[in-house]
Amino acid sequence: MVNAPNFLISHPNYFIMSEYKPQEIEKKWQKIWKDNQTFKTEFPSKKPKYYVLDMFPYPSGAGLHVGHPLGYIATDIVARYKRLKGYNVLHPMGYDSFGLPAEQYAVQTGQHPAITTENNIARYHEQLDNIGFSYDWSREVRTSNPDFYKWTQWIFVKIFNHWYNKESDKAEPIETLYKKFSENGNVKVKAVCDENTEPFSAQEWNAFSEEQKHEISLKYRLAYLSNTFVNWCPGLGTVLANEEVKDGVSERGGFPVERKEMAQWSMRITAYAERLLKDLDGLDWSDSIKEQQRYWIGKSKGCMLTFQIADLPSFKNLEGLNTPPLTPPQGEGNTISVFTTRVDTIYGVTYLTLAPEHELVDKITTPEQKAKVNAYVHYAKNKSELDRQADVKTVTGEFTGAYAINPLNNALIPIWIGEYVLAGYGTGAVMAVPSSDTRDYAFAKHFNLPIINVQEGEKTDITKEDFDPKAGTMINSDFLNGMDVKSALDAMTKRVEELGVGYGKVNYKIRDSIFSRQRYWGEPIPVYFKNGLPYTLDESQLPLELPKIDEYKPTANGEPPLARAKNWVASSPPLGEGFGEGLGEGSNSQLQNANLPSWQTTDAIKWKAIKEKARELRKNQTDAEQTLWYALRGEQLGVKFRRQQVIDVFIADFVNLNTKLIIEVDGGIHLDSDVKKYDEYRTEVLQNLGYTVVRFTNEEVENHLDRVIEKIRNKISELPKLNPTFANSQKTPPLTNSASISQNHLGEGKYPLETSTMPGWAGSSWYFLRYMDAKNESEFASKDALDYWQDVDLYLGGSEHATGHLLYSRFWHKFLYDLGYVKTKEYAKKLINQGMIQGVSAFFRVVGSGLNYKRDINDELPDDIDRPVYIVSYGLQNNEYIDLIKQDLLKRNPKIAESNLEFNISFGIHRIDITNVDIDNSIDINEIVDFLERNEIKGEKILISKIPNRYICNREVEKMSKSKLNVVNPDDVVSKYGADTLRMFEMFLGPLELSKPWSTSSISGVSRFLRNVWKMFYDESGKLLLTDEAPNDKELKVLHKTIKKVEEDIERFSFNTSVSTFMVCVNELSDLKCHKRTILSDFLIILAPYAPHIAEELWEAMGNKNGISYAIFPKYDEKYLVESSFEYPISINGKVRHKMNFPANMDLKEVENQALASAEIIKWLEGKAPKKVIVVPNKIVNVVL
């Protein structure tokens, strides 16, 4: 552009100075900001603070699409605005850089996830820089950096070393618990702990060895290791948190998830349930998020009730219900605990229902019912989570034969089991009141159980649509009769407490969160094992860095990847805590399994269970299995097979142990893709164990047995034979104790380290604190920094983290609050969830293979017909293209007579990448032809369209994603229109919280607006137009109303409306031909947060030496906005009929009189006197007739 030829000078495009060239000025200012560290946060500072934060991004390989920066732009506007307002702004960015995708990639390619992550971050960073964000990059953090995760581990150690004291209602150091135990034992201690904690006295405690004490303390610590049922995902090879499982499959990847008992680290978030719930009230977060969290915590107030189980022999003859027993039976420990929120309905209880897994089921079932109950329990236990969720409507259950006694009226009530009762909630048992609970009602109806109404009045009929369980007054309920539900609840709670058969209790749905993942790319858990018990490393030993390993998959034994590390051991443990001499046997120990690092699943019991399962399967062979078994036995293959042999945690159908050949027969159900994935995973693990897996379908075995045997024979001959000792070794559990393996290369005084890592949410639970003092090497953040920055003033991100990150981070923050590190109970005052930007996918349709021409209904045209692929543009009427196709076909195939040609057209609809689709939805036909060729759709292609060589696509709004070919890359938008246009346009699209589709066509309006801004400063010849004239009232009014509106808009996060306001302002100033310095100077400052580059450029052009980023936001002055007159709309009966101009301060009576006197209004009055006249000052006049 430097030496433009003279004759082109007159062409507007070639005036360099006059034209707004975003690409040049944006790069220029981004460099200046970087070089001058313009946005480096000052600390310490006397200014008031403002902390504005974006949710921690995971740097994915796909890079940003235009939806991602939406929130970043909004926060950047706020950050820049607050700087102009004189605040010291903390506006940082960093990366949640541990995570599954990088690890999956590592597993596949062997590339270290750190490298993948680094590359992705570099790309992410570049894309962010393109948009001109004002982040203080000197505070960037990455969760995968050891200097960051050192502190994540440090917090973990703190959590491990604290317990929750319900009396002080906060976390306290474990030492205070030890002290309480040594003084009083554990009975009086009000602590949040495991359910099954055994009571002990001070004497007993003091007699325990250090190790026994440590073991007991694990039941109290806020981070603990225990055997729990977890969501095990074989496809991902790890456990998942509850909120990472959706509809029975993993949220990431969609792999099936099964319930499995494993030793796992957990966080005792339940201790904080009440505070997490209560403090929601004070938060300025969206209702939706708060509701989701409330629901997740799931507080219910109710009553714990004890039902005695009737001593059966003495009641054997009592069949009828409500027959008072002669003497209340006093069975020892024969009680069922029930949690109910409706203790007021206790007179309506007609049966109890236990979860099939309930521990008492076995004990109470009568011999007569045993078979049925066992069958039912078996059925329920084998039902997967997915199946259970799928059919909630089918009522199933079984009578145990046992009875319980209603503690209020001594009525005998039958005890049932039913899968609608969840083992994990409450006590796993419910008192069923079919008249007041719809599930109980359904169950009672289905099994013909009695129903006693205990409420009467409106809406109390459970069979009716409008049933309200809490409506009406109590009946059939003794002393409760006549009370409403609320008072009955209170009265009955009081009564059961007096009777000693129950007590009021608050129940929470939230579970402790599983904290370990069997993965490599996460924070190592800073724990080592000594004599099977977990101890945390000393602070001085942190960070515990991720070791180098050769591969990123689980080991052959199914251990987490970290078990591959050489020397994954702690050197001599810290002194002091928990290292007595005594090696307590811990015979009753729940934690025998804690002998093993937490991945370990196969304890003796488990092993036995698998063996039993195998035996069972052996008895119930499928036909195909039976056939193959006889063939394998009968054929002289030279090797011996075993069937249903346990290998690792799997049961292989047929195994030859000498060649390590496994033959699997699947029942045809394995066509399902999920099962297939699981099979592949299973095969992979078995291969890692050195096995060869061959798979046949039932069909193959039953119909082509000879071929199957032939294949097996060939396989066997290929495989080397092993010596028999190996085969024998399979008799012992194959999952070896990893601790003992690791012991092999332990030095003296060395202990094996935990091999699982922390979950994705660990780092993000506190990163916002690290930004306050990101470089601190001696603390996670200094006290000064924490005291000054306090909390996040504005937090912006997607709503998908409602019950994950947003709950866990609140939990950790409260923990740090208890310890006195932070001063705020909540870390984010205001939370906004930005909406999604959707993509607008493009589709085209072809009539090709899907085309049917019929001479008559039963007769299709022969295949040799000349039948091209018709690409039929949208926007054509049916008759238009059908005729065209008809004519064309007849021309090509003269032998077809038109009269017997019948059309039955079906389209093939395909997506096409939106990159080349034009604003008018048209696309070059060659793009479509190329697409069809690539997808091997053969034949001559014919375009049917109104526009030559262009096809009009169909558009549909969908989620923006690569697979839908509708992604818009912000880099492309920036290079075409500039970052300022992108920023303003994203805001202009609509309210921040709402989802809205990206619209490429309307971006031109915003682009034009910025050029109009430029034109207020420069004329066409590139001459500055600024004048020093004093502004007039009109100009001042335009400016000040804009200042006022923009300020209000930013304060209420309504960014779309301020873009409109800017447009109005520029339109009006242009109409006024205003080029006055004072006006434009202020205008630039208020525009700067939205369009910082152009604002800086023009600000500099005005002669300002300092950048605009720290200018002072102009203060609007009400006096410029005052109108001297107001144009009143005069309405008759609410409809505007006329307008009249009156002085703004005119007396209301006078306004009324003049309005009524006007010719226009007299006409409308038609001689009648108005009933009433309302005059709202400077708003409206309404005449009521």
Next chain:
RNA sequence: GCGGCUGUGGCGAAAUUGGCAGACGCACUAGACUUAGGAUCUAGCGGGCAACCAUGGGGGUUCAAGUCCCUCCAGCCGCACCA
């Protein structure tokens, strides 16, 4: 089924406390300039010839309702046998 959010022109939307519905922008139409236009400028643009009718449907409160109340419907998101 339960909970939350959202329904306004052809499209994105505005109307902050009940007071002139549709600001601002896109698309569209006509015109100007131009060798040219996917550039720029000017004008028009909810429907209806009009009276009038229009903020998802119906009802209500009010002098006045997109806004408040009741009720129904649709879409999106979340939860889902929670005793």
